[in-house]
Amino acid sequence: MHRLRRAIDSRRCHRQRRRLLSAVAGGDQQIRDIPPTTCAVPWNRILRAHICRSRPDLALALYRRMRALSPTLPNSYTLPLALRAGTSARIASAIHAHALHLGLHAHPDVARQLLAAYARHGLADEARHVFDAMPSKRTTMSWNMLISAYSVCCDPNNAMATFARMAATDEPLPDAVTWTTLLSAHARCGKHPVVLELFGDMYRSGCEGNAESVAVALSACPYAGDLALAKGKAIHGYGFTKGVVRGYLFVTNSLVCMYGKLGEMDDARKVFREAGERNIVTWNAIITSYAAAGMCDEALDVLVRMGQRGGMAAPNVVSWSAVIGGFASSGDYERALELFRRMQRQWLSPNVVTLATVLSACTELLAVRLGREVHSYAIRSMLDRHSLVENGLINMYAKCGRVAAARTVFDGMKSRDLVSWNSMLAGYGMHGLCDNALALFADMAEANVDPDGVTFVAVLSACSHAGRVWEGRRLFDQMMLEHKISPSMEHYTCMVDLLGRAGLLKDASKLIETMPMEADLCVWGALLNSCRIHGDAAMAEATIAKVLQAGAETTGNHTLITNLYAACGMWDDSKRVRVMTREAGLRKNPGQSWIEVKNKVFAFVAGRVPPSLPGAEEVFRVLDDLYREMDDERRSIEEDHIVNVR
DNA sequence: CTAGGGTTAG
Incomplete structure (x- = not known):
């Protein structure tokens, strides 16, 4: 018919x-x-x-x-x-x-x-x-498509529920595609341990592992903690017995990436070398591996070689972003930005990931000018409404001191995620704008966004910088009781700082005693700093005894203690620690800084007058004035604190 | 003439 x-x-x-x-x-x-x-x-x-x-x-x-x-x-x-x-x-x-x-x-x-x-x-x-x-009638395929829908919208729970519903009916059985979809539903939202568990379930259910599921399982391995490498090698071996390693590009690429992320460069290189076929992803995977291992020059070298080979695999945004990100996370922000320029000169368009990486480099360098340039580039290329870029902008503006600009970006967002809120809160906190931080924290609850540990670090440090003891204590309780977040070392550091700065030294030291973990140098440092502010030499002495007892024999520790004694006016003790430090063979690398004036670099080393500095006297006179001004400012702030506590 | 699954940059 x-x-x-x-x-x-x-x-x-x-x-x-x-x-x-x-x-x-x-x-x-x-x-x-x-x-x-x-x-x-x-x-x-x-x-x-x-x-x-x-x-x-x-x-x-x-x-x-x-x-x-x-x-x-x-x-x-x-x-x-x-x-x-x-x-x-x-x-x-x-x-x-x-x-x-x-x-x-x-x-x-x-x-x-x-x-x-x-x-x-x-x-x-x-x-x-x-x-x-x-x-x-419902077929395996229609079930697979429904599970895939949940996978695409990052809803692993419903993907799992649908899978369970399918398993409960006895007609269409899950096949390899069903399992792979379920694996990717968890992989794409970072639930890597579940991916590996499900891969085991798949094997036990008698479903044959295929290239696709092996590729997803391998991509989850680097996040499996101590057993990561063992699991990766096991799945590599399993794939080998199934004959889905050689000639399966996706599996090859997953293997290079897995070994690379785990720092096993020899294995990553071996898989890369022996791959029968390579595509852009294979090349990017080896670049990423070098970058992750901190071998940024090697990563750049591969990128350059790719360009020279010509033809099939020319470097793309991912290749460039990987190298830029490698330099940025190794602390070489200048190189990262230089490569960003070079990428643009090659007429390659950055995307949201590139911009987020570059913005974080700007942030670390406090390079607002360049940050604003990236912002305007984002607007021109219509990438400025993406949350990844917006969060990067908030962070950049806030950390560079442009809190109002950060807030403008924040207010202009159509949807704010946890990172947006946390970046804005941290921005207020670090500039001592406690009221703004607390108001924003209230807005956050209003918007039904659940705070996490990072949120509380931000608001607690805001409180400590402004001496708001009562609010800080309330937030700390609220974090534990309402939000069921167990405090980390960072939270304790904030609280010790909060109580200590306000002069509640006994409360601060009591909190350290009741902490469920061994206090680290940051926590002790917060307490010592408070002792210094309030000139409590006895408490400082007792604290230092405890730090030394904990036996953290690091240079930084000794330097900290030396400076503390000096600050409390206990010069004899200060000298004693300094001698002790020298005897222990510990030397701190002197702090250094340099400026560029008319293409000439002037280096400053802590505690040393530059031999060839023209107008050195003038410089030090200005410095003395600055120190005096800073000291006045500090004293007036501390007086405010005392008033606030009362 | 026919649906569904996979790897890389934050």
Whole structure:
């Protein structure tokens, strides 16, 4: 019946099809001249042709034209084709609406393609709706598409629940694709331990591991803690026995990356060398491995070699971002920024990840000017509304002292994630704007965003800088009782600082005693600093005894203690520790800084007058003035603190 | 003439 009708349609529409084809070949203007028709078949053929030639834009234009001529023209063949051409969730919903209008939503082909389209774009609720209403028997494939929808929208819990629902029904069994989809649902939102557990479940259920699932499992290995390398090697071996290592690019790439992330450069290089085939991802994986191992020059070298080889694998944004990120995380921010410039000179467009990396380098260098330049670049390339860039901007502006600019970015965001809130709060905290921080913290609760440990570090340090003991104590309790966050060393450091600065030295030292972990140097340092501020030599002495007893024989520790004695006016003790330090053979690298004036670099080493500094006397006179001003400022702030505590 | 799964940069 179907075939007969298609034959009749075909003959009736033959002439129309030819006119359509020539109109389409002539470009978009001529599409408007296509005569009205009552037959969908010729349209469908051209739609299919466009999709086969990977021109979804032309296919969609044709579909729009078709509906403009007559909304009832599309049939059960047209809608699946249009859905395949759809490039956004919005288009998928529009075609769904057309299907409902035409009464074709229950047609098996239409329903299946609707489910596929919703899954591709991660509209899980809509996918679920179509799935539940599907007329035909549920197949493994339709289950897989629903699970995939949850995977795409980063909802591993519902992916798992759907998998459980599928397992509870006895008809369609999960296959390798079902398992792989479930694995990737967890991998893409960072639930790496679950990925490895599920990979084990998959093996135990008797499902054959294939290249795709092995690739996902390998990508999760570097996050498996102490057993990471052992697990990675086990899965490597498993893949080998299944014959999915050699000749499977995805697995090769996953292996290079896994070994690289674990710092096993020899293994990473070995897999890379022995790979029969390489693509851009393979090259980027080896670049990333070098960068992760801190071998940034080697990473750059590979990138340059890629460029010289020419042809197939030219370096792309990922290659460049990886090298830039490598330099940035090794602390060489200047090199990172220099490479960012070089990348732009090669006419390669940075993307949101590149910008986020570059912004973090700007932040560390306190390079607001360059940061603003990156901001304007982001606006021009329309990347400024992406949360990754926005969070980077908030962080950059806040840490560079432009708190108002940071707030402008924050206020302009359409949706704020935890990182946005934490960056803004930390910005207020580090500039002593405690009231702003506390107000924003209240807004955060209002917006139903759950704070995490980082949030509390930000607000607690804001309180400690402003001497707000009562608020700080309340927040600390709230963190533990309401939010069930167990305090980390950082939180204790904040609290010791808060209590100590306010002069509550006994409370601070009592808190250290009741801490569930061994206090580290930061915690002791906070207490000692408070002793210094309040001139409590006895408490300082007792504290130092405890630090020495804890036996942290590091240079920094000795220097800290020396300075502390000196600050408390206990010069004899200060000298004693200094001698002790020298005897222990510990020497601190002297602090250094340098400035560039007219292409000449002037270096300053702590405690040493530069031999060839013109106008040294003048410099030191200005410095003395500055010190005096800073001291006055400090004293007035401390007086404020005392007033606040009372 | 036909759906679903995979690797790299933060």
